[in-house]
Amino acid sequence: MIKKIQRSTWIYLAVAFLLVLLPFFKDERWFLFLMIQVFTFGIFAMSYDLLLGYTGIISFGHAMFFGIGAYSVGIILDRMEASYTSLLIGILVAALLGGLVSFIAGILTLKLKNHFYAMLTLALASMFLFIAEKWRSVTHGSDGFTFRLPELPGPLEDHRNITIYMFCLVMMVLIFFGLRRLTESPLGKILVAIRENEGRVESLGFRIMPYKVIISVISGVVASFAGVLYAISIRFVGTNVFAIDVTLDALLMTIIGGVGTLVGPIIGAGIIEFAHHYLSSLADVHWIFERWIILFGIVYILAVIFFPAGIVGTIKAKLHKRKHRKIEAKQQNADKMAS
Amino acid sequence: MESIIETENLSVSFGGHIAVNGVTVEIVKNQFTSIIGPNGAGKTTFFNLLSGQLSPTEGKVLYKGKDITRKSTIERSRMGIGRSFQITNVFPNITVLENVRLAIQSRENVRFQMFRHFTHYKAFKEEAINILDTVLLKDRMDSLAVNLSHGEKRKLEIAMLLALNTELLLLDEPTAGMSLEEVPAILDVIQNIKEDENRTVVLIEHKMEMVLDLSDEIIVLYNGELLAQGNPQEIMENETVQTAYIGGSQNGEHTSEVGTN
Ligand SMILES: Nc1ncnc2c1ncn2[C@@H]1O[C@H](COP(=O)(O)OP(=O)(O)O)[C@@H](O)[C@H]1O
Numbered sequence: 001m002i003k004k005i006q007r008s009t010w011i012y013l014a015v016a017f018l019l020v021l022l023p024f025f026k027d028e029r030w031f032l033f034l035m036i037q038v039f040t041f042g043i044f045a046m047s048y049d050l051l052l053g054y055t056g057i058i059s060f061g062h063a064m065f066f067g068i069g070a071y072s073v074g075i076i077l078d079r080m081e082a083s084y085t086s087l088l089i090g091i092l093v094a095a096l097l098g099g100l101v102s103f104i105a106g107i108l109t110l111k112l113k114n115h116f117y118a119m120l121t122l123a124l125a126s127m128f129l130f131i132a133e134k135w136r137s138v139t140h141g142s143d144g145f146t147f148r149l150p151e152l153p154g155p156l157e158d159h160r161n162i163t164i165y166m167f168c169l170v171m172m173v174l175i176f177f178g179l180r181r182l183t184e185s186p187l188g189k190i191l192v193a194i195r196e197n198e199g200r201v202e203s204l205g206f207r208i209m210p211y212k213v214i215i216s217v218i219s220g221v222v223a224s225f226a227g228v229l230y231a232i233s234i235r236f237v238g239t240n241v242f243a244i245d246v247t248l249d250a251l252l253m254t255i256i257g258g259v260g261t262l263v264g265p266i267i268g269a270g271i272i273e274f275a276h277h278y279l280s281s282l283a284d285v286h287w288i289f290e291r292w293i294i295l296f297g298i299v300y301i302l303a304v305i306f307f308p309a310g311i312v313g314t315i316k317a318k319l320h321k322r323k324h325r326k327i328e329a330k331q332q333n334a335d336k337m338a339s
Numbered sequence: 340m341e342s343i344i345e346t347e348n349l350s351v352s353f354g355g356h357i358a359v360n361g362v363t364v365e366i367v368k369n370q371f372t373s374i375i376g377p378n379g380a381g382k383t384t385f386f387n388l389l390s391g392q393l394s395p396t397e398g399k400v401l402y403k404g405k406d407i408t409r410k411s412t413i414e415r416s417r418m419g420i421g422r423s424f425q426i427t428n429v430f431p432n433i434t435v436l437e438n439v440r441l442a443i444q445s446r447e448n449v450r451f452q453m454f455r456h457f458t459h460y461k462a463f464k465e466e467a468i469n470i471l472d473t474v475l476l477k478d479r480m481d482s483l484a485v486n487l488s489h490g491e492k493r494k495l496e497i498a499m500l501l502a503l504n505t506e507l508l509l510l511d512e513p514t515a516g517m518s519l520e521e522v523p524a525i526l527d528v529i530q531n532i533k534e535d536e537n538r539t540v541v542l543i544e545h546k547m548e549m550v551l552d553l554s555d556e557i558i559v560l561y562n563g564e565l566l567a568q569g570n571p572q573e574i575m576e577n578e579t580v581q582t583a584y585i586g587g588s589q590n591g592e593h594t595s596e597v598g599t600n
């Protein structure tokens with residue numbers, strides 16, 4: 001068991017290392033930017049999967065936390081001087097607000113049936129979108145606003161994009177390992193049990209609510225941080241961070257990559273972001289490629305039909321089968337030897 | 340004799356149908372009590388009232404003399420009331436081992452630990468494997484619970500109940516759906532629990548030989564009402580029971596079994 005965990009850790013670290021090297025071979029702006037998107041949405045989709053895949057909670061308004069993070073850091077850097085202190089305050093405010101809103105949404109609805117949480121988050125996300133549009137003095141309305149980042153020290157300033165790339169990559173890797181520990185902790189095991197059979201969890205003597213609220217808050221904080229990274233990477237915040245598309249993207253990334261895993265959402269983010277990029281450049285060929293939401297529907301249906309467990313889930317099932325076959329073969333051999 | 344759990348005039352109805360009707364019983368600590376009665380008599384519903392899955396429309400449940408009628412399933416579980424379910428109630432898409440490990444984790448009060456890896460608690464896994472061994476399910480420990488046969492799921496139910504190590508164990512038809520060869524091993528497990536001085540078993544079971552063999556006390560439910568309560572001898576000789584239940588359906592068969600005892 002321990003050995004297996006270590007091996008997967010080495011694989012993940014090796015991939016992370018390759019990603020560190022990548023910009024030294026391919027440093028075009030658009031490519032770096034796309035990879036940064038993969039990292040930020042990878043983090044965002046992981047936070048979504050904590051709810052959907054691990055605990056079985058459906059959220060239709062997860063974009064709200066993404067937006068809260070983006071606006072928090074954007075507004076603070078816009079209002080205060082562009083210093084590291086402001087940046088840090090922005091990140092803390094983002095985490096605090098993300099946590100607070102998810103806590104409130106959680107205690108209001110997680111006692112009820114699952115769709116209440118889905119509906120409340122959807123409503124709250126629309127409310128935040130409305131505020132972002134109307135409270136122009138702070139948010140600049142639907143135009144959005146650009147903001148300045150603090151100067152990077154010395155030579156790094158000349159390689160701003162690579163620096164941001166590295167920062168987002170490191171954050172994604174750290175959050176990945178942190179969340180992996182969380183999901184493999186005793187508490188994480190209870191979350192999965194809740195997804196599987198709430199009533200049974202109670203009859204084992206665990207209360208459900210605290211776990212749902214805890215994971216809702218953790219998910220909200222992580223999602224909010226993804227929003228922070230997104231805003232930092234483009235130095236701009238607009239109302240689109242609250243759009244339903246953001247939530248749908250997270251949903252699609254999670255489902256394609258593999259529900260109930262953490263690598264899955266990252267792989268899903270990679271696939272969706274690159275598909276997004278290449279498909280929109282096909283817009284000249286046919287208008288349908290501009291209609292992401294239509295493609296979303298099609299991809300979603302295909303994914304559910306052909307990969308109900310997502311990419312990672314399908315691979316895992318294959319590996320599991322192979323392992324079992326090996327064990328069986330061993331047993332058969334042993335039986336033969338014995339007879 | 341000290342009672343561990345008792346009910347006072349306990350009733351519950353679904354719509355107009357009264358499933359449990361004014362049942363007053365006392366279950367004595369360290370005695371082996373069985374509940375019998377035809378299908379639909381209200382046995383499972385009675386368990387649901389004891390373990391808190393249902394609230395009664397009337398009456399009280401007392402655990403060790405304390406009124407627990409308004410207490411939740413969770414509180415009752417923590418007070419020491421554990422149960423297995425007739426309609427299997429496990430965690431389908433996780434492994435058999437993990438199902439049992441979770442029960443041990445609850446018993447050991449590891450509730451909010453989120454920084455340690457779960458394998459840090461090695462003893463939990465070892466104990467879970469041991470328990471699975473006693474219920475003859477060890478070779479299936481890495482399978483997902485959803486892939487178990489009906490009989491295997493019953494064994495898993497028992498394993499999870501054993502893992503909770505509660506003072507009171509409510510077993511709802513633990514051997515239903517098991518093959519004949521498997522029953523003795525499960526009987527063994529139940530016998531073992533029975534011998535443990537700190538545990539009290541209440542068993543719902545249709546296999547009369549098993550009930551007569553194991554029980555110190557038998558409760559007969561019929562149409563939601565308490566028909567009789569007494570030791571096996573008394574129950575077998577009870578005329579109301581004979582006519583209403585045993586005699587009614589399987590005339591003579593069981594009385595002869597008592598004779599051979
Ligand atoms: N949740 C429920 N809703 C409605 N009726 C129920 C429910 N549970 C049990 N009943 C009814 O109560 C009666 C007793 O059922 P049950 O306790 O399962 O019987 P037993 O376990 O003795 O076979 C049956 O008539 C059953 O249909």
Ligand SMILES: [Mg+2]
Nearest residue numbers: 382383384425
């Ligand atoms: Mg029943």
